[in-house]
Amino acid sequence: MKRNLICLVIVLMITSTLSEAFGQEFKEKLNKEFTVSGDPGKCTLFIYNISGFIRIEGISGNKVTVEMDKTISADNNKILEAGKKEFRLAFDQKPDTIIAYIAEPFDSRPRKNWHNNNRRIDYEFNVDFVVKVPENMSLHISTVNNGDISVKNVKGTLHINNVNEGITISGAKGTTYAHTVNGDISVDYLTNPSEESSYYTINGDINVSYKPDLSADIRFKSMNGDLFTDFPDTQLQPATVVKIQDKSDGRRVYKLNSSTSVRFGKGGSLFKFETLNGNVYIKRQS
Numbered sequence: 001m002k003r004n005l006i007c008l009v010i011v012l013m014i015t016s017t018l019s020e021a022f023g024q025e026f027k028e029k030l031n032k033e034f035t036v037s038g039d040p041g042k043c044t045l046f047i048y049n050i051s052g053f054i055r056i057e058g059i060s061g062n063k064v065t066v067e068m069d070k071t072i073s074a075d076n077n078k079i080l081e082a083g084k085k086e087f088r089l090a091f092d093q094k095p096d097t098i099i100a101y102i103a104e105p106f107d108s109r110p111r112k113n114w115h116n117n118n119r120r121i122d123y124e125f126n127v128d129f130v131v132k133v134p135e136n137m138s139l140h141i142s143t144v145n146n147g148d149i150s151v152k153n154v155k156g157t158l159h160i161n162n163v164n165e166g167i168t169i170s171g172a173k174g175t176t177y178a179h180t181v182n183g184d185i186s187v188d189y190l191t192n193p194s195e196e197s198s199y200y201t202i203n204g205d206i207n208v209s210y211k212p213d214l215s216a217d218i219r220f221k222s223m224n225g226d227l228f229t230d231f232p233d234t235q236l237q238p239a240t241v242v243k244i245q246d247k248s249d250g251r252r253v254y255k256l257n258s259s260t261s262v263r264f265g266k267g268g269s270l271f272k273f274e275t276l277n278g279n280v281y282i283k284r285q286s
Contacts (some may be wrong), residue, residue: 030067035063050125058154105119139154143223145163148168157175167186170255173196185201187209198274202277220260221275240261
């Protein structure tokens, strides 16, 4: 009995030590505010996040407010302190753009090759964004891990990219590009977009709700999913030729588009839907 008690005490001590060793964490709240000097409808907000959610809401006015919850975590205090000193967010404002990105330990902006950085980072970081923007502003927003992206009541053009979570958009009006890899996509429109839009996920469903007067050409592609709609005025379109190849022996080879095309109403702008493992639901708002 005494031996068992000693073993239990040792196990508890080891567990406590491990918990302390792997539980080093630093949290900080940050705030930024920007004023859009010109027409907000001609301005775009860019956020290039790596880890953490992004939540954006459109409001009246010409202010952009950014609230960030930053977390640095490490196995021990020495690494944590190094991470606190090194990790840095950066912001850049021009007349037609506002950019928020990670500057250190690498640059998260596109074409900066942060994902090819071979340097080992011993600490972890996470930044959650809560943002309010002028409702007519356009967005270029992305994150990779540990968070979804939600956009509410933003009427401009939307480029929304995620990797390991979903995307939710409500109260939209403009052209929409909503792409993720592992997650569902949900979009609800105040008015139907007038220009080409695209919705893409590999592992997830796509749910898009349009106004009843929808007139568009839908292109649907999925390996393990189906397209569902409650719009009454739809018409399946014939397959189209996408490639013509002339062989050396004089033969001509035609390749047909692998996507399914459906005309809604009288047709119009092209809306592309693609998923590998998931269904597409195109819903008619009541």
